[in-house]
Amino acid sequence: MPPEQLVHKIPAQPAAATRPLVEEFKFGLDAPICLTWELTYACNLSCVHCLSSSGRRDPRELTTEECFRVIDELERLQVFYVNIGGGEPMLRADFFEILEYAAAHNVGVKFSTNGTFIDAAAARRLASMDYLDIQISIDGADAQVNDLVRGEGSFAAARAAMDHLAAADFGPFKISLVVTRHNVSQLDEFKEIADSYGAQLRVTRLRPSGRGVDSWAELHPTQAQQRELYYWLLDRPTVLTGDSFFHLSALGDALPGLNLCGAGRVVCLIDPVGDVYACPFVIHDEFLAGNIRNEGGFTKVWRESDLFLSLREPESEGACTSCGSYDACQGGCMASKFFVGLELTDPDPECVLGNAEPYLAALATAGTAVPSSTADHSRPGVPVPSPVTLRPTRRQRV
């Protein structure tokens, strides 16, 4: 996360004392601004691009009591809100208990769901709670496009959840989509769906993380589509992006937001078993900072882990640091580079100036294998939905 929804807008304020805010953030804060907390790896869907390769519950997942201790710690650290996800977080039997505990301890919750378990009763219960934001995921503006990526029936389930929330008077929820080659032409339709509910639209970037490693090459937007997306977003500053498209800022004016990779600096991920990763898009041993079950808990991992301290060091020199657009684009997304096999100092694989092409071509020529998952919870034998253009994924071959 991206610095998911970090900032609504950075207000114009007195010139900072020593250095600009973005520079401050690069050196890391004593506590994250916000973080993502995945409650379970269990999921009823098997989306092709699932960033956490979810499917099966992990037997080591945090107990209710341990979840409460995490919330206590976040309250002490004044982490004002968490982005709860999964897997499908509503599959946890103690889901509502966790939400209620968080609200009672001044930790606001925004949770992401595929909507399957929001029936009329759940919607009424959610509507009665404080400090709560809900984000329902769809990846197509109609069942045809959506279900190719998220599985049959998933569009209808998400729309039913939206209808229930509207009927329960939940207020403005969020509709979240990951931009792909197939849905980029539907952006206006997504916006219409959101407007029809008085909901906010949130558009985020597809990364080759989790199961996305297998589908990214065929799903990520083309260069022409990226430009289209950039202008669409520039014209619609109220559309939320979780700050995830800052690599597009190399095309001209910066998009609203922090425009920086916050991984391990101002954001991070706590996964269902308590492992702390630099961000939700890098669930891999290389980016594992520690586990909250160890002495010192989350605070110690955040403040002292070697990985996080190294992410707060000044960036190493590379193709990006010498690029004229570096200030705007910051070299793009670490996760995207890593999972296609690039070095972290190389250009973003979707570099809008095309600077990644020679590096990607060299990888292809050398036949370099992409990093394989170190935490795959896909359900064995359950084929992930496959857009017609997609080749069978690794897991289907197993």
Added chain:
Amino acid sequence: MIDLEARYQISPNVSLRPERFGALAYSFDTRKLSFLKHPDLVRVVESLKDHESVRLAFEAVGVDEARWPSFLNALATLETSEMIRAA
């Protein structure tokens, strides 16, 4: 627009988290986050409720008059985002 002669206060359900650059401000009501980009601004915001006017708060914190316009701008932004409001 901030009225220099009026009293303001931090809105209900807004929390500040001190940082070396200033503070994070979060509203649990609007669920929005803002940044206070200078420690002096944090001191001003925290002392608003104790002073009859913004002017007196500036003076109490020792904000140089030359910096008032930028502080007023910052306060106006915080008012728009409902982090502070007229008392």
